[in-house]
Amino acid sequence: xxxxxxxxxxxxxxxxxxxxxxxxxxxxxxxxxxxxxxxxxxxxxxxxxxxxxxxxxxxxxxxxxxxxxxxxxxxxxxxxxxxxxxxxxxxxxxxxxxxxxxxxxxxxxxxxxxxxxxxxxxxxxxxxxxxxxxxxxxxxxxxxxxxxxxxxxxxxxxxxxxxxxxxxxxxxxxxxxxxxxxxxxxxxxxxxxxxxxxxxxxxxxxxxxxxxxxxxxxxxxxxxxxxxxxxxxxxxxxxxxxxxxxxxxxxxx
Amino acid sequence: xxxxxxxxxxxxxxxxxxxxxxxxxxxxxxxxxxxxxxxxxxxxxxxxxxxxxxxxxxxxxxxxxxxxxxxxxxxxxxxxxxxxxxxxxxxxxxxxxxxxxxxxxxxxxxxxxx
Numbered sequence: 001x002x003x004x005x006x007x008x009x010x011x012x013x014x015x016x017x018x019x020x021x022x023x024x025x026x027x028x029x030x031x032x033x034x035x036x037x038x039x040x041x042x043x044x045x046x047x048x049x050x051x052x053x054x055x056x057x058x059x060x061x062x063x064x065x066x067x068x069x070x071x072x073x074x075x076x077x078x079x080x081x082x083x084x085x086x087x088x089x090x091x092x093x094x095x096x097x098x099x100x101x102x103x104x105x106x107x108x109x110x111x112x113x114x115x116x117x118x119x120x121x122x123x124x125x126x127x128x129x130x131x132x133x134x135x136x137x138x139x140x141x142x143x144x145x146x147x148x149x150x151x152x153x154x155x156x157x158x159x160x161x162x163x164x165x166x167x168x169x170x171x172x173x174x175x176x177x178x179x180x181x182x183x184x185x186x187x188x189x190x191x192x193x194x195x196x197x198x199x200x201x202x203x204x205x206x207x208x209x210x211x212x213x214x215x216x217x218x219x220x221x222x223x224x225x226x227x228x229x230x231x232x233x234x235x236x237x238x239x240x241x242x243x244x245x246x247x248x249x250x251x252x253x
Numbered sequence: 254x255x256x257x258x259x260x261x262x263x264x265x266x267x268x269x270x271x272x273x274x275x276x277x278x279x280x281x282x283x284x285x286x287x288x289x290x291x292x293x294x295x296x297x298x299x300x301x302x303x304x305x306x307x308x309x310x311x312x313x314x315x316x317x318x319x320x321x322x323x324x325x326x327x328x329x330x331x332x333x334x335x336x337x338x339x340x341x342x343x344x345x346x347x348x349x350x351x352x353x354x355x356x357x358x359x360x361x362x363x364x365x366x367x
């Protein structure tokens with residue numbers, strides 16, 4: 001219980017978003033919504049503003065849920081370790097996503113939103129092993145966002161398995177699942193400033209396993225198969241292949 | 254001649270000496286491909302503007318440095334883009350491209366984006 005009160009207090013004190021962060025997050029939500037709803041402005045080749053606006057607003061809600069879940073996860077994970085998390089939007093990444101959506105006519109979603117920076121809070125780090133800022137702390141705070149998106153997507157999908165709600169046939173929920181996975185996958189790319197780069201710098205082996213599992217699950221999802229076990233198996237195979245092909249040669253004592 | 258210029262004594266491509274030409278050439282090809290894929294005038298103009306935003310960032314980053322190398326890259330991308338665009342007016346494409354550069358440079362200068 002003390003842990004919960006401590007985290008709540010830290011969140012109240014240091015969890016607020018700065019105006020710059022709010023501006024950036026709103027931009028991410030709007031650009032993501034535009035990307036999701038790009039080829040849904042009408043039926044077939046006919047342009048319909050009303051249908052388009054409806055789809056766009058739905059996409060805004062989907063993007064807002066996804067982005068905010070990741071944001072809160074980053075923050076809570078960082079605060080739990082005694083660090084204040086700052087989110088910096090990568091505007092050029094969003095521009096690349098827009099170029100890609102125009103070139104592919106809405107076929108390829110490329111979402112490169114931004115990355116996190118952690119600030120050391122000296123009083124809250126007292127007693128922690130490795131007092132200063134370290135790659136492990138950054139890696140954990142970075143991993144929390146994609147992980148939260150995956151958990152959300154899985155929780156929605158579980159509604160179908162446990163309560164027989166046809167999630168995949170409801171457009172909103174199906175898109176929410178797919179977008180959460182896509183957002184998690186893109187965030188795990190090892191391109192600075194995306195959170196994936198922080199995980200890669202922390203440990204290449206862990207990164208190979210996590211990215212392999214998430215990419216594996218995403219590939220299975222595209223094929224209509226929902227299986228965490230297979231995704232983890234793909235992750236283990238990629239982790240092993242990475243070790244055999246690269247990692248074992250890079251360590252020479 | 255070009256081969257001689259690009260390679261050092263060992264016959265390898267001299268990246269330190271000729272990186273500007275190499276990057277400019279890659280951007281020329283990239284600009285051509287991007288413009289070639291865009292299937293209508295509206296998309297061509299939009300992509301010209303978005304590409305301009307990208308180079309606005311580059312121009313801002315090098316504002317206190319020697320700019321000619323980056324100027325060359327920006328121009329080469331535009332040349333590639335114009336060569337590859339079959340839709341829309343060339344002049345409008347140039348206009349949107351420059352507008353994109355100025356717009357993003359302005360946003361960075363006013364600290365709207367970082």
